[in-house]
Amino acid sequence: MEEAKPSRKMFLEIVQELRSLIRNENIRTGEKLPSERVLAERLGAGRSTIREALRSLELLGLIETRRGEGTFLSDYRQHQLVDVLAAFIMQEPKSMEDVRQTMQIHEKDAVARASADCEVRQLPLWDSLTAAVSSDLPVRREDVIREILVAAGNRLSLKIWYLLNAYAKTPYAGNADAKERSAILEMIRAIQNGDGNGAREAYVRWAALVSEQRGN
Amino acid sequence: MEEAKPSRKMFLEIVQELRSLIRNENIRTGEKLPSERVLAERLGAGRSTIREALRSLELLGLIETRRGEGTFLSDYRQHQLVDVLAAFIMQEPKSMEDVRQTMQIHEKDAVARASADCEVRQLPLWDSLTAAVSSDLPVRREDVIREILVAAGNRLSLKIWYLLNAYAKTPYAGNADAKERSAILEMIRAIQNGDGNGAREAYVRWAALVSEQRGN
DNA sequence: TTGAATGAGTGGTCAGACCACTTTCAAATT
């Protein structure tokens, strides 16, 4: 009953089946997948078809392949997908803008959620963030944002943000300057005080600074 | 000088070369690429290798292939990327709550964005929505939300929402009752008046009603 | 004990063969 869909392309089916296989076999990040030849037999497909699926996943950065060794499940956070997609997509301003905007949707919500959650507000994270931003050491924007997203506790939102950040790369690549640090500090203080509006406003101000510095 | 990198994988090279080819030949969205056999000859690779590259780009949603016709450059704003990544990412023991919450993140933003955008506010959509909700006919919650997301104009956000909705199914499966209709109407009016706060509050109230009715 | 050779296993690539599908266009039919 499973082979009842000849309409869809085989290699897409394989992609799905690989996903099931990974879950069923409980293959974790860094662990090895069955060899291409074994997969071909187990999934009832030719090796070329298996390879098309694997190569696709490799370009997405979901798997890593080492000649002579095998295929390994990789951490989706570090895909080189960015290069390829960037090259294809950078030309279209609108879609890139969608990505940035969608990132900010998640960021803003994380800030608001952190402000509203008493337990989250009392995390030691905020003090260490304050210390880092107040110091002379360089502070990477994406680190700040990521910490807040982690603290906010929505893992799905965090993952989506991860992907988009890797995809877009630009906005948070560098370090925060003095003006930004000031906005960040204000944001953190507002979060700790449970001042949702203040936190959101500070975040928006910071985002504007970043956007402006990006010089678009 | 072109074959000077045996270290990198051929199919990745092909991906790059395809990009160059598309630019050099000025192939635009919707237009046809050379056939696989022609590409194999022109790029000096086997057809399987070409296919691995093409399949990767297809999974990314950058190209579209139609059997018997050919390969076409597609609208990459389609963001098929999200589907695949989502399938892999959602495999974890995700709390359904994260999914619902993430949906609301996007919904809330769409409402806010619609309120802030003068052009969007003047869309005839709002009047027809008002008419629908005011009538006696059943109104499906997800239809209302979807319309707003579409109007807000962030296709990526919309796509993500689609996925989550298809995945979670529950919250917006049914029709809105009287109380909800009242909240929806208020939300629409606030959007049309550019009253972002009012719109957000009405949305939150509606979401609470839905959540309550779900009886969790 | 150490080191080198071997062989099995794996991904990387290629060539050729079918199949299924679409389009085209010329021949056959009306």
Next chain:
DNA sequence: AATTTGAAAGTGGTCTGACCACTCATTCAA
């Protein structure tokens, strides 16, 4: 002459089998 039909060419979809290059573990010899 206009229409229908159907064969052929072109295309993507898939499979098979064959090499190659590389890694690793085992084996065997020094």
